[in-house]
Amino acid sequence: MPEEYVPGDTFCDDAPLLLGRERGSTAAVLALSRTISEHAGGLSGHEFTEISARTMELLNLALHAPSAEEQSLSAALALAARAYIAERSSDPRLTPDAVADHLGCSRRKLEYSLRSVGASAPARLIADTRAARAYRRLTDPQESASITEIAYTSGFDSLSTFHRTFDRRFGKSPTEVRRRRPRAS
Structure with a gap:
Protein backbone atom coordinates (compact mmCIF):
# COMPACT_ATOMS: atom_id res chain seq x y z
CA MET A 1 0.00 0.00 0.00
CA HIS A 64 -9.63 0.79 16.38
CA ALA A 65 -13.09 0.30 17.80
CA PRO A 66 -14.85 3.67 18.18
CA SER A 67 -15.48 4.95 21.68
CA ALA A 68 -19.02 5.32 23.01
CA GLU A 69 -18.74 9.07 22.47
CA GLU A 70 -17.67 8.61 18.84
CA GLN A 71 -20.55 6.18 18.29
CA SER A 72 -23.00 8.64 19.81
CA LEU A 73 -21.74 11.52 17.66
CA SER A 74 -21.89 9.35 14.54
CA ALA A 75 -25.45 8.26 15.35
CA ALA A 76 -26.51 11.89 15.88
CA LEU A 77 -24.89 12.94 12.61
CA ALA A 78 -26.58 10.05 10.76
CA LEU A 79 -29.96 11.00 12.23
CA ALA A 80 -29.49 14.63 11.19
CA ALA A 81 -28.43 13.52 7.69
CA ARG A 82 -31.48 11.32 7.28
CA ALA A 83 -33.79 14.13 8.41
CA TYR A 84 -32.15 16.64 6.09
CA ILE A 85 -32.34 14.23 3.15
CA ALA A 86 -36.01 13.48 3.86
CA GLU A 87 -36.76 17.20 3.97
CA ARG A 88 -34.76 18.18 0.87
CA SER A 89 -34.74 15.11 -1.38
CA SER A 90 -37.13 16.66 -3.91
CA ASP A 91 -34.39 19.19 -4.79
CA PRO A 92 -32.43 17.71 -7.71
CA ARG A 93 -29.37 19.69 -6.57
CA LEU A 94 -29.20 17.72 -3.31
CA THR A 95 -25.97 15.71 -3.32
CA PRO A 96 -23.95 13.93 -0.65
CA ASP A 97 -21.53 16.88 -0.68
CA ALA A 98 -24.41 19.31 -0.11
CA VAL A 99 -25.63 17.23 2.85
CA ALA A 100 -22.12 17.12 4.33
CA ASP A 101 -21.71 20.88 3.84
CA HIS A 102 -25.04 21.56 5.54
CA LEU A 103 -24.07 19.36 8.50
CA GLY A 104 -20.59 20.88 8.73
CA CYS A 105 -18.66 17.68 8.17
CA SER A 106 -16.67 16.02 5.42
CA ARG A 107 -18.29 13.62 2.99
CA ARG A 108 -16.16 10.83 4.44
CA LYS A 109 -17.42 11.57 7.95
CA LEU A 110 -21.00 11.57 6.65
CA GLU A 111 -20.47 8.21 4.93
CA TYR A 112 -18.83 6.74 8.04
CA SER A 113 -21.65 7.99 10.29
CA LEU A 114 -24.35 6.54 8.09
CA ARG A 115 -22.47 3.26 7.76
CA SER A 116 -22.04 3.08 11.55
CA VAL A 117 -25.83 2.94 12.01
CA GLY A 118 -26.36 0.50 9.14
CA ALA A 119 -27.73 3.07 6.69
CA SER A 120 -26.94 3.26 3.00
CA ALA A 121 -24.31 5.54 1.54
CA PRO A 122 -25.52 9.14 1.17
CA ALA A 123 -26.05 9.00 -2.60
CA ARG A 124 -28.08 5.82 -2.31
CA LEU A 125 -30.04 7.19 0.64
CA ILE A 126 -30.95 10.28 -1.40
CA ALA A 127 -31.98 8.17 -4.41
CA ASP A 128 -34.00 5.74 -2.28
CA THR A 129 -35.77 8.60 -0.48
CA ARG A 130 -36.70 10.10 -3.84
CA ALA A 131 -37.91 6.72 -5.10
CA ALA A 132 -40.04 6.22 -1.97
CA ARG A 133 -41.62 9.65 -2.47
CA ALA A 134 -42.40 8.77 -6.10
CA TYR A 135 -43.80 5.38 -5.05
CA ARG A 136 -46.22 7.03 -2.60
CA ARG A 137 -47.44 9.36 -5.30
CA LEU A 138 -47.75 6.58 -7.89
CA THR A 139 -49.90 4.50 -5.54
CA ASP A 140 -52.10 7.40 -4.48
CA PRO A 141 -55.49 6.98 -6.20
CA GLN A 142 -56.01 10.76 -6.09
CA GLU A 143 -52.72 11.53 -7.88
CA SER A 144 -53.20 12.67 -11.48
CA ALA A 145 -49.64 13.77 -12.38
CA SER A 146 -47.81 11.85 -15.09
CA ILE A 147 -44.97 9.48 -14.24
CA THR A 148 -42.53 11.95 -15.79
CA GLU A 149 -43.84 14.81 -13.67
CA ILE A 150 -43.68 12.65 -10.54
CA ALA A 151 -40.09 11.69 -11.34
CA TYR A 152 -38.94 15.29 -11.70
CA THR A 153 -40.89 16.64 -8.71
CA SER A 154 -39.48 13.81 -6.58
CA GLY A 155 -35.98 15.15 -7.24
CA PHE A 156 -34.71 13.02 -10.11
CA ASP A 157 -32.83 14.95 -12.75
CA SER A 158 -33.35 12.35 -15.50
CA LEU A 159 -35.95 9.74 -16.35
CA SER A 160 -33.34 7.04 -16.89
CA THR A 161 -31.98 7.55 -13.38
CA PHE A 162 -35.53 7.52 -12.00
CA HIS A 163 -36.46 4.26 -13.77
CA ARG A 164 -33.17 2.56 -12.82
CA THR A 165 -33.42 3.62 -9.16
CA PHE A 166 -37.12 2.77 -8.92
CA ASP A 167 -36.63 -0.69 -10.40
CA ARG A 168 -33.62 -1.40 -8.13
CA ARG A 169 -35.52 -0.24 -5.06
CA PHE A 170 -38.92 -1.85 -5.70
CA GLY A 171 -38.30 -4.54 -8.31
CA LYS A 172 -41.04 -3.06 -10.52
CA SER A 173 -41.28 -0.30 -13.03
CA PRO A 174 -43.16 2.90 -12.18
CA THR A 175 -45.72 1.99 -14.86
CA GLU A 176 -46.42 -1.38 -13.18
CA VAL A 177 -46.85 0.28 -9.81
CA ARG A 178 -49.20 2.91 -11.19
CA ARG A 179 -51.27 0.28 -13.02
CA ARG A 180 -51.82 -1.69 -9.80
CA ARG A 181 -52.85 1.22 -7.59
CA PRO A 182 -56.33 1.20 -6.10
CA ARG A 183 -59.03 3.04 -8.00
CA ALA A 184 -60.17 6.46 -6.76
CA SER A 185 -63.70 6.43 -5.40
Missing part, protein backbone atom coordinates in the same frame (compact mmCIF):
# COMPACT_ATOMS: atom_id res chain seq x y z
CA PRO A 2 1.20 3.53 -0.64
CA GLU A 3 2.52 5.03 2.58
CA GLU A 4 0.08 7.98 2.52
CA TYR A 5 -2.86 5.56 2.84
CA VAL A 6 -1.56 3.88 5.98
CA PRO A 7 -2.96 5.62 9.10
CA GLY A 8 -0.23 6.58 11.53
CA ASP A 9 -1.87 4.71 14.40
CA THR A 10 -1.90 1.39 12.51
CA PHE A 11 1.38 0.52 14.22
CA CYS A 12 2.16 0.29 17.90
CA ASP A 13 5.86 0.41 18.85
CA ASP A 14 6.80 -0.13 15.18
CA ALA A 15 4.83 -3.40 15.08
CA PRO A 16 1.50 -3.73 13.27
CA LEU A 17 -1.56 -4.12 15.46
CA LEU A 18 -3.24 -7.51 15.09
CA LEU A 19 -6.61 -7.96 13.48
CA GLY A 20 -9.11 -10.04 15.37
CA ARG A 21 -11.09 -12.45 13.21
CA GLU A 22 -14.19 -11.57 15.26
CA ARG A 23 -14.31 -8.17 13.55
CA GLY A 24 -16.37 -8.02 10.37
CA SER A 25 -14.05 -5.40 8.91
CA THR A 26 -11.26 -7.98 8.84
CA ALA A 27 -13.11 -10.10 6.28
CA ALA A 28 -13.72 -7.03 4.12
CA VAL A 29 -10.04 -6.03 4.28
CA LEU A 30 -9.01 -9.55 3.29
CA ALA A 31 -11.50 -9.59 0.39
CA LEU A 32 -10.31 -6.23 -0.91
CA SER A 33 -6.67 -7.29 -0.58
CA ARG A 34 -7.44 -10.47 -2.52
CA THR A 35 -9.17 -8.41 -5.23
CA ILE A 36 -6.15 -6.15 -5.55
CA SER A 37 -3.77 -9.10 -5.88
CA GLU A 38 -5.99 -11.03 -8.33
CA HIS A 39 -6.62 -8.05 -10.61
CA ALA A 40 -3.50 -5.97 -10.07
CA GLY A 41 -2.52 -6.03 -13.74
CA GLY A 42 -5.97 -4.95 -14.92
CA LEU A 43 -6.54 -2.09 -12.48
CA SER A 44 -6.07 1.51 -13.51
CA GLY A 45 -4.18 3.82 -11.20
CA HIS A 46 -7.47 5.40 -10.09
CA GLU A 47 -9.07 2.00 -9.35
CA PHE A 48 -6.01 0.90 -7.39
CA THR A 49 -6.07 4.13 -5.38
CA GLU A 50 -9.79 3.83 -4.62
CA ILE A 51 -9.53 0.18 -3.54
CA SER A 52 -6.45 0.94 -1.47
CA ALA A 53 -8.17 3.85 0.25
CA ARG A 54 -11.21 1.72 1.14
CA THR A 55 -8.97 -1.08 2.35
CA MET A 56 -7.12 1.28 4.67
CA GLU A 57 -10.40 2.73 6.00
CA LEU A 58 -11.63 -0.75 6.82
CA LEU A 59 -8.28 -1.71 8.30
CA ASN A 60 -8.39 1.34 10.52
CA LEU A 61 -11.94 0.47 11.61
CA ALA A 62 -10.89 -3.11 12.33
CA LEU A 63 -7.96 -1.99 14.44
Whole structure:
Protein backbone atom coordinates (compact mmCIF):
# COMPACT_ATOMS: atom_id res chain seq x y z
CA MET A 1 0.00 0.00 0.00
CA PRO A 2 1.20 3.53 -0.64
CA GLU A 3 2.52 5.03 2.58
CA GLU A 4 0.08 7.98 2.52
CA TYR A 5 -2.86 5.56 2.84
CA VAL A 6 -1.56 3.88 5.98
CA PRO A 7 -2.96 5.62 9.10
CA GLY A 8 -0.23 6.58 11.53
CA ASP A 9 -1.87 4.71 14.40
CA THR A 10 -1.90 1.39 12.51
CA PHE A 11 1.38 0.52 14.22
CA CYS A 12 2.16 0.29 17.90
CA ASP A 13 5.86 0.41 18.85
CA ASP A 14 6.80 -0.13 15.18
CA ALA A 15 4.83 -3.40 15.08
CA PRO A 16 1.50 -3.73 13.27
CA LEU A 17 -1.56 -4.12 15.46
CA LEU A 18 -3.24 -7.51 15.09
CA LEU A 19 -6.61 -7.96 13.48
CA GLY A 20 -9.11 -10.04 15.37
CA ARG A 21 -11.09 -12.45 13.21
CA GLU A 22 -14.19 -11.57 15.26
CA ARG A 23 -14.31 -8.17 13.55
CA GLY A 24 -16.37 -8.02 10.37
CA SER A 25 -14.05 -5.40 8.91
CA THR A 26 -11.26 -7.98 8.84
CA ALA A 27 -13.11 -10.10 6.28
CA ALA A 28 -13.72 -7.03 4.12
CA VAL A 29 -10.04 -6.03 4.28
CA LEU A 30 -9.01 -9.55 3.29
CA ALA A 31 -11.50 -9.59 0.39
CA LEU A 32 -10.31 -6.23 -0.91
CA SER A 33 -6.67 -7.29 -0.58
CA ARG A 34 -7.44 -10.47 -2.52
CA THR A 35 -9.17 -8.41 -5.23
CA ILE A 36 -6.15 -6.15 -5.55
CA SER A 37 -3.77 -9.10 -5.88
CA GLU A 38 -5.99 -11.03 -8.33
CA HIS A 39 -6.62 -8.05 -10.61
CA ALA A 40 -3.50 -5.97 -10.07
CA GLY A 41 -2.52 -6.03 -13.74
CA GLY A 42 -5.97 -4.95 -14.92
CA LEU A 43 -6.54 -2.09 -12.48
CA SER A 44 -6.07 1.51 -13.51
CA GLY A 45 -4.18 3.82 -11.20
CA HIS A 46 -7.47 5.40 -10.09
CA GLU A 47 -9.07 2.00 -9.35
CA PHE A 48 -6.01 0.90 -7.39
CA THR A 49 -6.07 4.13 -5.38
CA GLU A 50 -9.79 3.83 -4.62
CA ILE A 51 -9.53 0.18 -3.54
CA SER A 52 -6.45 0.94 -1.47
CA ALA A 53 -8.17 3.85 0.25
CA ARG A 54 -11.21 1.72 1.14
CA THR A 55 -8.97 -1.08 2.35
CA MET A 56 -7.12 1.28 4.67
CA GLU A 57 -10.40 2.73 6.00
CA LEU A 58 -11.63 -0.75 6.82
CA LEU A 59 -8.28 -1.71 8.30
CA ASN A 60 -8.39 1.34 10.52
CA LEU A 61 -11.94 0.47 11.61
CA ALA A 62 -10.89 -3.11 12.33
CA LEU A 63 -7.96 -1.99 14.44
CA HIS A 64 -9.63 0.79 16.38
CA ALA A 65 -13.09 0.30 17.80
CA PRO A 66 -14.85 3.67 18.18
CA SER A 67 -15.48 4.95 21.68
CA ALA A 68 -19.02 5.32 23.01
CA GLU A 69 -18.74 9.07 22.47
CA GLU A 70 -17.67 8.61 18.84
CA GLN A 71 -20.55 6.18 18.29
CA SER A 72 -23.00 8.64 19.81
CA LEU A 73 -21.74 11.52 17.66
CA SER A 74 -21.89 9.35 14.54
CA ALA A 75 -25.45 8.26 15.35
CA ALA A 76 -26.51 11.89 15.88
CA LEU A 77 -24.89 12.94 12.61
CA ALA A 78 -26.58 10.05 10.76
CA LEU A 79 -29.96 11.00 12.23
CA ALA A 80 -29.49 14.63 11.19
CA ALA A 81 -28.43 13.52 7.69
CA ARG A 82 -31.48 11.32 7.28
CA ALA A 83 -33.79 14.13 8.41
CA TYR A 84 -32.15 16.64 6.09
CA ILE A 85 -32.34 14.23 3.15
CA ALA A 86 -36.01 13.48 3.86
CA GLU A 87 -36.76 17.20 3.97
CA ARG A 88 -34.76 18.18 0.87
CA SER A 89 -34.74 15.11 -1.38
CA SER A 90 -37.13 16.66 -3.91
CA ASP A 91 -34.39 19.19 -4.79
CA PRO A 92 -32.43 17.71 -7.71
CA ARG A 93 -29.37 19.69 -6.57
CA LEU A 94 -29.20 17.72 -3.31
CA THR A 95 -25.97 15.71 -3.32
CA PRO A 96 -23.95 13.93 -0.65
CA ASP A 97 -21.53 16.88 -0.68
CA ALA A 98 -24.41 19.31 -0.11
CA VAL A 99 -25.63 17.23 2.85
CA ALA A 100 -22.12 17.12 4.33
CA ASP A 101 -21.71 20.88 3.84
CA HIS A 102 -25.04 21.56 5.54
CA LEU A 103 -24.07 19.36 8.50
CA GLY A 104 -20.59 20.88 8.73
CA CYS A 105 -18.66 17.68 8.17
CA SER A 106 -16.67 16.02 5.42
CA ARG A 107 -18.29 13.62 2.99
CA ARG A 108 -16.16 10.83 4.44
CA LYS A 109 -17.42 11.57 7.95
CA LEU A 110 -21.00 11.57 6.65
CA GLU A 111 -20.47 8.21 4.93
CA TYR A 112 -18.83 6.74 8.04
CA SER A 113 -21.65 7.99 10.29
CA LEU A 114 -24.35 6.54 8.09
CA ARG A 115 -22.47 3.26 7.76
CA SER A 116 -22.04 3.08 11.55
CA VAL A 117 -25.83 2.94 12.01
CA GLY A 118 -26.36 0.50 9.14
CA ALA A 119 -27.73 3.07 6.69
CA SER A 120 -26.94 3.26 3.00
CA ALA A 121 -24.31 5.54 1.54
CA PRO A 122 -25.52 9.14 1.17
CA ALA A 123 -26.05 9.00 -2.60
CA ARG A 124 -28.08 5.82 -2.31
CA LEU A 125 -30.04 7.19 0.64
CA ILE A 126 -30.95 10.28 -1.40
CA ALA A 127 -31.98 8.17 -4.41
CA ASP A 128 -34.00 5.74 -2.28
CA THR A 129 -35.77 8.60 -0.48
CA ARG A 130 -36.70 10.10 -3.84
CA ALA A 131 -37.91 6.72 -5.10
CA ALA A 132 -40.04 6.22 -1.97
CA ARG A 133 -41.62 9.65 -2.47
CA ALA A 134 -42.40 8.77 -6.10
CA TYR A 135 -43.80 5.38 -5.05
CA ARG A 136 -46.22 7.03 -2.60
CA ARG A 137 -47.44 9.36 -5.30
CA LEU A 138 -47.75 6.58 -7.89
CA THR A 139 -49.90 4.50 -5.54
CA ASP A 140 -52.10 7.40 -4.48
CA PRO A 141 -55.49 6.98 -6.20
CA GLN A 142 -56.01 10.76 -6.09
CA GLU A 143 -52.72 11.53 -7.88
CA SER A 144 -53.20 12.67 -11.48
CA ALA A 145 -49.64 13.77 -12.38
CA SER A 146 -47.81 11.85 -15.09
CA ILE A 147 -44.97 9.48 -14.24
CA THR A 148 -42.53 11.95 -15.79
CA GLU A 149 -43.84 14.81 -13.67
CA ILE A 150 -43.68 12.65 -10.54
CA ALA A 151 -40.09 11.69 -11.34
CA TYR A 152 -38.94 15.29 -11.70
CA THR A 153 -40.89 16.64 -8.71
CA SER A 154 -39.48 13.81 -6.58
CA GLY A 155 -35.98 15.15 -7.24
CA PHE A 156 -34.71 13.02 -10.11
CA ASP A 157 -32.83 14.95 -12.75
CA SER A 158 -33.35 12.35 -15.50
CA LEU A 159 -35.95 9.74 -16.35
CA SER A 160 -33.34 7.04 -16.89
CA THR A 161 -31.98 7.55 -13.38
CA PHE A 162 -35.53 7.52 -12.00
CA HIS A 163 -36.46 4.26 -13.77
CA ARG A 164 -33.17 2.56 -12.82
CA THR A 165 -33.42 3.62 -9.16
CA PHE A 166 -37.12 2.77 -8.92
CA ASP A 167 -36.63 -0.69 -10.40
CA ARG A 168 -33.62 -1.40 -8.13
CA ARG A 169 -35.52 -0.24 -5.06
CA PHE A 170 -38.92 -1.85 -5.70
CA GLY A 171 -38.30 -4.54 -8.31
CA LYS A 172 -41.04 -3.06 -10.52
CA SER A 173 -41.28 -0.30 -13.03
CA PRO A 174 -43.16 2.90 -12.18
CA THR A 175 -45.72 1.99 -14.86
CA GLU A 176 -46.42 -1.38 -13.18
CA VAL A 177 -46.85 0.28 -9.81
CA ARG A 178 -49.20 2.91 -11.19
CA ARG A 179 -51.27 0.28 -13.02
CA ARG A 180 -51.82 -1.69 -9.80
CA ARG A 181 -52.85 1.22 -7.59
CA PRO A 182 -56.33 1.20 -6.10
CA ARG A 183 -59.03 3.04 -8.00
CA ALA A 184 -60.17 6.46 -6.76
CA SER A 185 -63.70 6.43 -5.40
